[in-house]
Amino acid sequence: MLIPLLDARHPLLWIRKGQGMAGIGEALRLEFTGPNRFSDACEAWRQVAAAATVVDPLNSPGTGLIAFGAFAFSAQSRLSSVIIVPSLVIGKRDGVFWLTRVTVQGAEVQTDHPVPPAATGFGPEYRISLLPGAAKPDTYRAAVEEAVSRINHGDLEKVVLARDLVGRLPDDADLRRVIFDLALGYPDCWTFAVDGLIGSSPETLVRVDHGTVSARVLAGTISRGRDAEADHDQAVALATSAKDLDEHRFAVASVMNALGPHSRTLATSEIPFTLKLPNLWHLASDVEGALSDGSTSLDLIASLHPTAAVAGTPTQDALQLIERLEPFDRGRYAGPVGWVGADGDGEWAVALRCAQVDAGGTITAYAGAGIVSESDPEHELIETKMKFRPMVEAFG
Template sequence: MLEVKETGLQSMLEKAISEAKENHTARMISMTKKVNKTNPLLFIEAGKKLSVDRTFWSSTSENFSIAGIGCAHEINAKSNRMEEAEEAWQKLRDEAIIHNPYKTSGTGLVTMGGMSFDPLMQKTSLWKNFSHLSLTIPEMLLTQSDDNCYLTTNVKVNADDQAAELAQRLNKMERMLLNPSINLPGEVGIEMKQEIDPETWKQTVTYATDYIKQNYAKKIVLARKLFVKLSDEAAVSSVLKKLIEQQPNSYVFAFERNGDCFLGASPERLVKQENDEVLSTCLAGTAPRGKTKEEDDRIAHSLLYDEKNRSEHDFVVKMIRQSMEHYCRAVNVPDKPVIYPLKNLQHLYTPVTAVLNERYSIFDIIERLHPTPALGGVPRDESLAFIREHEQLDRGWYGAPVGWMDSNRNGEFAVAIRSGLIQGDKASLFAGCGIVQDSNPDEEYKETGIKFLPMLSVLGGGNHESH
């Protein structure tokens, strides 16, 4: 990683072009500057005019967001996907020419993206635009951290590029994105909801409980899909706005690939890295919110002392602790969970902190943690084998790690739950729940119905009849 003090875009481009000629290879340059406060959602909406893919990440409780437009470079990986991705990211970082006088997380060279839940699962046409692992370095990146805004321009230059022409194009793009004379589009409504074969799904729950009773597994997480037809094409920026407003304490994300957009609001952090410090959180065990404070407190109390939910939660805590101990030192786990409230649901919550040992990276932690017992089951291999054979669903990126990382060893990945894949005026929503030996198929079906609500409400309400 070559840190440069040069601040003029054109002179940086000239330097990179001359190095590309010398080394007969393309060079990535990344240049960050402070800009006036800009609404990241208007930035995302303005990017639509360019007909390029857009990426978005927001940690609503921390007043932090990253909005990306276009793609200066993409990392794709298939077989040993973590190893391949880490190698490619390391190489890109090492060879890039970076100008970033700020040490703010999410500035400098940043990559954003995600991966599929299970790379061994047969991919269907629904997820044709999303590879098993895809990380994008956006061409233009707006980072909002507290009250400060930063713009990063990333561009890959070749030996035959013209610095003046490139600079002109990038400056024009910047002006358009930072001064959008637009409003966010209006909201859409839901015309029709279609449950996908409910009775077959309930039957699968019964198979899972039988499988568990025979001691092949302790817990299996089963997901299902809800198909939604919208009144018009959904505007990503407007859906994101509603998710941010309605889902506090969540990570709001969007990843576009060739016009299809996977987005959601996940309360579940997988791992956060700040230099050597890492933080993972266990969010397992779910109950609805109450209509009054008294009812809410009563539900929270019974969730805290409910045997099924506590044992489900303890599975996950134990697994996270063991995973962290593999790569970290000073692993710290509280004795018992607390309640983590969201708009429609409340969960049991335990944070796990640690210090990353040398030689290891966020990729190692992700590989070790995913899928957590909250999304796969226990033991991992047996539950995944059951899911592959019986779930009849291509989860795609649902339930998988999505997030970002920067060239200063900061990053954060969440588990992509409470999410959906939007394709024009259609959406496929996903929800799952943990099956144990005494699970009731009708109750589990009802629980997944509650978990669809965050996405249904931002797409036009959750009260329409299913067909």
């Protein structure tokens, strides 16, 4: 397990089904803000990769020079977007372990078979309650009502509205405990930790691997049933829900339109499938194609963000409404989080089911719901409660 190797207060991790990478230390840190944060990051990373001398006999995804990254949702966010090159990376994929050492002075990167650092035991147990933040339940219901009114007046088709929960870490809190619970409880999700942003996301924003691009789109949600029969009925209800199918259609179209200019062979299924998670069912669609323009994963997250699954349709109208109705800065919630290699390949998720832990130990968790014309404020509030469950349980 990679998690015991992490720094207890500043973990760097990207893992799914026990496979991925853990980072230790910071060999290089790059920060970006504003509307050009993605293009600035693309250019900066190209320069870093071009200047590096990389020794990588394994030549597998995640070996060689890599950086972990997390980007702010909004161009107006007060929280910076960040790319971090660890001093040491310990990785595992398809039964193969590796270790990458990074030396900044000589711009050298070397991957080999590992003699990993010793794992350390977790710190004392702790339990934290996450309580409503700036968006109280009544505030959220009122925002949904206004959004539905705007949609029914033809101002837009869909908007995703989020709310927040807040808490505070003890001074000696070991974040690896939370990450371990997330990875164990949600093995099919991307469990991540980058610069205080921690979570387990079910949604792959984009993956680039040797010229192939893929994504998994999630939109449309229902809770799991209490027994096998009720669970089946819930899945059927979701798969036949006009409201959820409409929401999903907007999200898939958003991704196809964004990736279309980069791939001539882009394809997705006509009908979404139901994806089972421990606490929820989602409507899901996979998108895949061959890259036709040499784009990197950083180029593609710039094209994709924000998708309709986290913003709405039309995008600019939805973003304006989010700015007006949400009483907080989303920070990196619903932004891209993942990793990029020197060749531009990488894996990026949408930062969902997550919380940001700041330097003072304040925790802010986020969850949102897609609002369309058929949305009911109480139902959408309940949906956010279900989506908060991974973080509430991990901290509590």
